[in-house]
Amino acid sequence: MESRYQRQLQLPEIGTAGQKQIAQASVLVVGAGGLGCPALQYLASSGVGCLGIIDPDTVEISNLARQILYNESDLQKNKALCARDKLKQLNPSIDIEAYSFALDHTNALSIIQKYDMVIDGSDNFSTRYLISDCCLLLHKPMIYGGLFKFEGQISVFNYQKGPSYRCLFPNPPDLGEVPNCSDTGILSVAPGLIGLYQATEALKIILKIGSPLSGALLVINLLTLKHVTFEFEKNPKEIKRVQKNKNPLPSSIQDCILDFEISLKDLTTKEVLHWIDVRKHEEKPRLKFPKLTEIPFEAWESLESFRGDFSKKILFCQSGKRSKSALSKMKEQGIQNCFYLKEGAEELKKWSENL
C-alpha cells in the first residue's frame, strides 16, 4: 500500500489515516459512460476500497472517443462488467461490484443503501431523479455531473442535510426538452473533466477536507473557460415531498423506458399490487389476484378510473409486448406508479401459484 499511494500519503491532509479512510469508503457510480469512466478510474487508482458500477448498456464504437476505460476489443461487452475487469487490473486490492442492469424503482433503494455516496453519471433524467430521491431518503451524498456540448455542471446534493437536486430543479423536464449527449454531440474531453471533478468531490467527502460543492452549482464553459458557481437554497417543500412519499417519487417522464419494466424476480410477496390484464378476454391462462382489473388493450379509451389510484400497478399480457405499449399510454395520461411486467401471463401464473 505504502508505495502505490506514496504521493497521496505525503500530503499532510491525507497521510496514512486519510488513506485508510479512502480504503474504507464505498462509492456507487451510476453509469459507466463518459462521466463514469474517468471517475471510476481515479477512484480505483486512489484506493477507494469498495466501488459499485451499474450500467445496462454495452460498449459501442461511438463510446470510445470519451469512455476511456474501453478499447476496440470490448465492443458489445456490458459496460459495468467490462469496467470492473479493467479496474481490477489497475488496482486488484479493492472490491468492485458490477451490476449489469439498469437502476430502477424496484432496486434503487436497496443498491444505493450499500454505499456511502453516489456519483451520478447517468444519461437520462428519470435515473437522475431516482438517484436523487433515493439519496435524499437514505441521507447519502449525490455527486452530480451534467453535460451539454462544451459545458458542464457539477454539484453535491444531500450533503450533511444540504439541498437536494429537486431544490434546484423540482421536476424533470418534459421528454425531449433537454437533449442528451447522444442527441446533441459533446466535446470528448468534457465528460472527462466533469467526471474528474465528481471523483474529486467524492475524495473530499471521504477525507472530510476542503468544502464540497453543497448548495452550489458549478457551471463550466470550456470554450470561454469561464467557471461560475451559483449558490442555491434548500427548498423544504421539495425535500418534504420526497420524504413524505418514503419512496422515490414516480416519474412521469419516460426518457428511459427500462425504469418501468418489472421482473417477477424483483417482486416481493409482501407488496400489495394492483394487476392489470391487458389481454383479450379469450386469451388463456386467466389469472386470479386479490386486486385484478381486466381491460383488453384494444378497448382502452378512458383511463380515468386509474387517476386517483396510487397503488403499485403492474400491467401484463401474454409476452410483455402489449403491456409495454399500454404502459406508454398510461404514462402519457399521467397515471402514476405503474409498471409493465417483463414476463408473460404463463410465467406470472406459475409465480402466483408458488406464493
Next chain:
Amino acid sequence: MTELVGKQEEEITLQSKDVKNLKEFLFQKYPMIKNHSFQIAQNNQILGEQTKLDTAEVDLFPPFSGG
C-alpha cells in the same frame, strides 16, 4: 437557452424589477422558452419568484443531461 432564443446575451428594460416580471417579459418575447425549465441567478445566487432584482446582470440556465 442560447439556441432557443438565438442569442448569448441581451440588454432589456423592465418596468418592475423582480423575477416574476422578468419571466413574464421573457415568455412574451420568447414564447419558445415557456415550456422549458430553467433557473435565474443574480450575483451568482439562484433566485426565487418573488426576489427583487437589484443588479444589472442576470444569468439563465437550464438543467443538463449527462452521459
